[in-house]
Amino acid sequence: MSIKQWKDRVEQWGRFELALSGPSGGNPYRDVRLIATFQYKNRRLEPEGFYDGDGTYKIRFMPDEPGVWRFVTRSSCSELDGIAGEFLCVAPSAGNHGPVRVKNRYYFEYEDGTRYMPFGTTCYHWTHLGNEELEEHTLASLANSPFNKVRMCLLPTRDMKPPQIAFAGTCPEDIDKTRFNPSFFAHLERRIEDLQRLGIEADLILFHPYDKGHWGFDNMEPEEDCFYLRYVIARLAAYRNVWWSLSNEYDFNKFKTVADWDRLIQFVQQCDPYQHLRSIHNGTKMYKSSTLYDYTKSWITHQSIQHWDAALTTNWREAAAKPIVIDEISYEGNSSRRWGNISGLEMVHRFWEGFSRGGFVAHGESFIDRETRAWISFGGLMYGESAERIAFLRRIMEEAPEDWIQAGEDGTYKLIYLGNYQPAYRYVELAEDAAFRAELIDIWNMTITPLEPVFQGKSKVRLPGKPYMALRLQKV
């Protein structure tokens, strides 16, 4: 057993990486097992290592406590076995709050206790075209947006001809599902780090049903699925901004049953040392809300819903006491498909409907006749009218109590979204022991207008009788 000292200083929730040389013959992806135990005081975590090509093996680790961590490897290959060392974990730098966790049943926070509210968007294949300029555009667009989560796929669709994919090979004829493509992952990892720098969570979609016999990735053997998941987790779990979305529109995949998905999600739960957020996203015709995955299952951390009707958020909160993230609520745009052509106003309206009921809604854009292709597919530029209004909503929500629904029930804060309705007044039940100022919020014109007088207890608040307004009441 060789002992080495690593002098690296790694920040809390940063990434320690150990690179080792080992055999390159045979199929190291399949033949070599490598795992390490990392220990700080009584805390032990055991991430798997992975083969990174060219005789290089790596183990990545995300320490979650400051202090000296010790590690030691175990491997089926003697060259890689028993490598030990230590490193110093230091305080996180500014902007590093750790991974996102569920808080108080319906909400989220970073591991350092900083509040996190997902304002998501979707760019399924933004890293897959091999177009660096477009990817830079995507990152610049995100940097100028209110979005702090991106849904993105690891696997290509039937229609794509990507220069590289997760597995060895580039076309269906030469795919080798027993080997991976480290270059694909290195590129993906760079982009995940770019997102991390922007404060954006990468909601990684591990499977999707848009393959239909082309690549065959939607219909692999159970061992192949797990082989793929283990490699992905070994490489990516140490990135603190990763979430696991087992599948997009899982119910459109005819080769897998709900029991299969249960097994695969549990497998991810078992492999991931850090317990990143885990969910699965439905696709069934959006009316049939009864076909949503049973989100009460213990291995699911949050409800990743597709539905057009954010008003159902109230029902979903009752159905499962987990955060509600409506990851697809239709996209702003002019696609010919019903899911991809709502107006900016309708998108903003749905955001307010969901947030005001205690859920989180995600954005997407699908304009089909502009300079860059649809944002939801390949990123690039955004053309819609909703994003800046979602930024406005985000500011409003950041000023809200952490549990704004409970505060609303307690009468200590109210955010009442009126939607298509235009009442001339509204009765609100406010706490008796405090004075409240009321503001009228125009969700489209982004104005906040104070209303007179100060309110207390049960109050009648006069309203302008216009649609798309919200009413906010906060303690003076």
Place this chain on the structure above:
Amino acid sequence: MSIKQWKDRVEQWGRFELALSGPSGGNPYRDVRLIATFQYKNRRLEPEGFYDGDGTYKIRFMPDEPGVWRFVTRSSCSELDGIAGEFLCVAPSAGNHGPVRVKNRYYFEYEDGTRYMPFGTTCYHWTHLGNEELEEHTLASLANSPFNKVRMCLLPTRDMKPPQIAFAGTCPEDIDKTRFNPSFFAHLERRIEDLQRLGIEADLILFHPYDKGHWGFDNMEPEEDCFYLRYVIARLAAYRNVWWSLSNEYDFNKFKTVADWDRLIQFVQQCDPYQHLRSIHNGTKMYKSSTLYDYTKSWITHQSIQHWDAALTTNWREAAAKPIVIDEISYEGNSSRRWGNISGLEMVHRFWEGFSRGGFVAHGESFIDRETRAWISFGGLMYGESAERIAFLRRIMEEAPEDWIQAGEDGTYKLIYLGNYQPAYRYVELAEDAAFRAELIDIWNMTITPLEPVFQGKSKVRLPGKPYMALRLQKV
């Protein structure tokens, strides 16, 4: 048996009325039975007579065939028994198309075969305040509107102090449920005739749940219910523009079960010689569409639905092969109640959503701070922005094929409503053997813009990417 000749000429679907003198002592409403047989060739109908006060008994009859009709009375009172006579039924005058019937499962027509599409509105108690000037305003408002059906109640609510009601007495303390108020009915009948002159159907709501122990009309004995229904039918069934709505929001009445309603609707079916349209209207929280009455029951002629979501029309057509009339879809206005404060645009949007899916949607207005009180309660003036756009829709629908849904499936006509969606193009499947012109309809600005070129077969139609548009394709 005395035989009299009546020289009256009565038009087809007009009203023949026979007035007879009889006893006024005791309680003639309860004690005297009077019925007549009207016969033309082999057709026989047997309307009941009714006591009209002051020793006068009447029998009303609506002949539905031109020619000489003979009649003879039967009565428990010898003075009224065996009165016989005849009258000549002549062709209907202009504008008289007879009562409305169901046609081709999902649609309506007048009995003379003229097309009828309900464009309804609601003025529940417009005849109840004893305010003639307001009633004239209501009629003038209706005359200038697109509306050809009005929902209206026979019974007062808890909160009203009407000068007269259907029963004898004017306040809960002196109500006599064994006697009626002929003056109340004479006034109501005059207003039903006013509506008839305007070509408007009177959708009469026979019971409602807004009594709550005040008048007691929502909680009468079964015999009292039937006593009331028999009198109403004897007086009103001969008005060709009458529909029977057994109850508004029947499920809010805690004293009656669905079985009670079944029995009462069947009683109306049995008493009404002319088989006017019959339905019942739900009130349950609009999300719970499963609580709608089972409209497949044979005694129901059409589905009188309350729901906010006209997109469900497609489901309701599958659930029961009867016309869908969404009699309450929320009201335009600024009421503080959620059912009464949608915007004009939202109302017009819901109309288009329902009509384009093969249903009929009804209007209502509930502005609470204007010169006249809420239109839905007491009529008067309309203040909203939807009515003129509904008139625009009515013109579009009058140009559509009678079964526009089937025509859409056959590809011989298309009315595609895009709602909140704003696609850049749409594929439409048109018949191969004809050329079609396409028009873009702006439902709010009421414009119809021709689109180039002429289309045939499966076609890609470019659209402007704006919400609240409809696309119409008609044969050149």
